[in-house]
Amino acid sequence: MNITIHSGNWEELQVDALAIPLTAGTSPDSALDARLGGLLSELIENGEWNGKAGDCTLIHRVPDTAVKRLFLLGLGEAPMPRHWFAAAGQAVRQAAKAQCRSVALLLPDEAPARLVAEGVGYGSHRPSGYQEQKEWPVMEVILVAAGEQSTVDHAAITADGINLARELVEMPANDLGPEEFAMRAAQEGAQAGLEVEVLDENALDEMGAGAILAVGQGSVRPPRLVRLSWVPENSDNTDHLFLVGKGITFDTGGLSLKPANSMEKMKYDMGGAATMLGAIAAIGRLKPSVRISCLLVMAENMPSGKASRPGDIVTTMSGQTVEILNTDAEGRLVLADALCYARKQGITRLVDVATLTGAMVTTLGKACTGMMGNDDTLVQQTIDAGKKTGEKFWELPMFDEYKDLIKSDVADMKNSGGRQAGSISAALLLAEFVDGAAWVHLDIAGTSTSDKVSGYLVKGASGVPVRTLAQLASDLADAGAAKKSKSKAKAK
Numbered sequence: 001m002n003i004t005i006h007s008g009n010w011e012e013l014q015v016d017a018l019a020i021p022l023t024a025g026t027s028p029d030s031a032l033d034a035r036l037g038g039l040l041s042e043l044i045e046n047g048e049w050n051g052k053a054g055d056c057t058l059i060h061r062v063p064d065t066a067v068k069r070l071f072l073l074g075l076g077e078a079p080m081p082r083h084w085f086a087a088a089g090q091a092v093r094q095a096a097k098a099q100c101r102s103v104a105l106l107l108p109d110e111a112p113a114r115l116v117a118e119g120v121g122y123g124s125h126r127p128s129g130y131q132e133q134k135e136w137p138v139m140e141v142i143l144v145a146a147g148e149q150s151t152v153d154h155a156a157i158t159a160d161g162i163n164l165a166r167e168l169v170e171m172p173a174n175d176l177g178p179e180e181f182a183m184r185a186a187q188e189g190a191q192a193g194l195e196v197e198v199l200d201e202n203a204l205d206e207m208g209a210g211a212i213l214a215v216g217q218g219s220v221r222p223p224r225l226v227r228l229s230w231v232p233e234n235s236d237n238t239d240h241l242f243l244v245g246k247g248i249t250f251d252t253g254g255l256s257l258k259p260a261n262s263m264e265k266m267k268y269d270m271g272g273a274a275t276m277l278g279a280i281a282a283i284g285r286l287k288p289s290v291r292i293s294c295l296l297v298m299a300e301n302m303p304s305g306k307a308s309r310p311g312d313i314v315t316t317m318s319g320q321t322v323e324i325l326n327t328d329a330e331g332r333l334v335l336a337d338a339l340c341y342a343r344k345q346g347i348t349r350l351v352d353v354a355t356l357t358g359a360m361v362t363t364l365g366k367a368c369t370g371m372m373g374n375d376d377t378l379v380q381q382t383i384d385a386g387k388k389t390g391e392k393f394w395e396l397p398m399f400d401e402y403k404d405l406i407k408s409d410v411a412d413m414k415n416s417g418g419r420q421a422g423s424i425s426a427a428l429l430l431a432e433f434v435d436g437a438a439w440v441h442l443d444i445a446g447t448s449t450s451d452k453v454s455g456y457l458v459k460g461a462s463g464v465p466v467r468t469l470a471q472l473a474s475d476l477a478d479a480g481a482a483k484k485s486k487s488k489a490k491a492k
Helices: 030-035 039-045 081-097 113-123 149-170 178-191 201-207 210-216 266-286 331-343 358-364 376-389 400-406 422-431 466-491
Strands: 002-006 017-022 056-059 069-074 102-106 140-144 195-199 224-230 240-251 291-301 313-315 321-323 349-354 369-373 393-395 438-443
Touching: 002 113, 002 149, 017 081, 030 039, 039 069, 056 081, 069 081, 081 102, 081 113, 081 376, 113 140, 113 149, 149 178, 149 266, 149 466, 178 195, 178 224, 178 240, 178 266, 178 291, 195 201, 201 210, 201 224, 210 291, 210 313, 210 331, 224 266, 240 266, 240 331, 240 466, 266 291, 266 349, 266 466, 291 331, 331 349, 331 422, 349 376, 349 466, 358 369, 358 422, 369 376, 369 422, 376 393, 376 438, 376 466, 400 422, 422 438
Parallel strands: 002 140, 017 069, 017 102, 102 140, 240 291, 240 349, 349 438, 369 393
Antiparallel strands: 056 069, 195 224, 224 291, 313 321, 369 438
């Protein structure tokens, strides 16, 4: 799909469809309304259009034009970034449904062109090809707005990262085990200009990654650890953000076997690693002036005669021991070793993403991502990045009183605190392995997928929080540049 910016009159364009985002409670542009034969004001006066966020009204013919379809997109009364993103994605999906080959989005001056372009890219995503696909009709999207093509190109890179994550999450586990995932990660990393290192089960054993190996030992498909690094030119290496993603390519629960209806979607349990790969692939192409590494930990949690048992005690890479009470609490185990590995690399900031706990779905549903951390600055930076992209986060507490939930009588800690404060106890276990680094944990168990078709969303993977992580990288780069500039000014 080709996405471009057009700064002239929309009537100059030869397109099949015109999409117009409108804010609720405001009068339509008089010149535009007049060109459309008073159609907009008529729809508003008749109560057929109220501009509610998510609304989409289709007009089959625009008066006195060659445009075959007109889409009116609701933004709500006070449009937020997510509303612009959603409206653009919905416009493309609806245009495709109407078999339009080209669509122009008529944007007001206040429209965030980058978010709109990201939404276009998101809305154009198609499933990976496990069933016969009809030709995607929309081949060209034109943003009628003031702006630079570079803004759109930037957004397209981020959208590609989102869609890479969505594609991987949707792949069945028979095609995407730890080895296949690692190979794909290495391929995407190389194409994005990243440094790539793949560690197999032998390397993990030498490193003392007992927790990762314990989770993967029940499967005939051994675990993998993939490191991807973006190192900008002239980097002083003093600022280093490390992204860690959980990649359980299929989760049966191990010997603590899940019920059948809880297992059928467990190909999604590698969503944390998938989003991290999408984010670092975008970051490699966007080239922010800050050092960023990404660690993807991949394993398959299967029951067998070699599988870990409830009651087993494993020694992690840090030397700390963990009693396994529930083999279905495997994500925190693999992340424990991954976080320890990351901490040994001289990092200054650490963010992990995981589909970690069902408790988070119970707590927050699918409206926002749960977050916990040990550093107020990094927590706020992540929230602020989310506000810019339209992705929502909510911080949960990590009070010392909760630490009793992970105390073990026979090991340094246990991997499950039971049903009470399940998401918090899981995060507290992870906190034991960050060794004082500034750290944020994002539990995307609820937000990583959508259960239904809604507006621009389809059933399946969402790509959350690729956009936030890419934005965080950009924000950290800008902050670093501002700090250097200030230091130089003081030195003069």
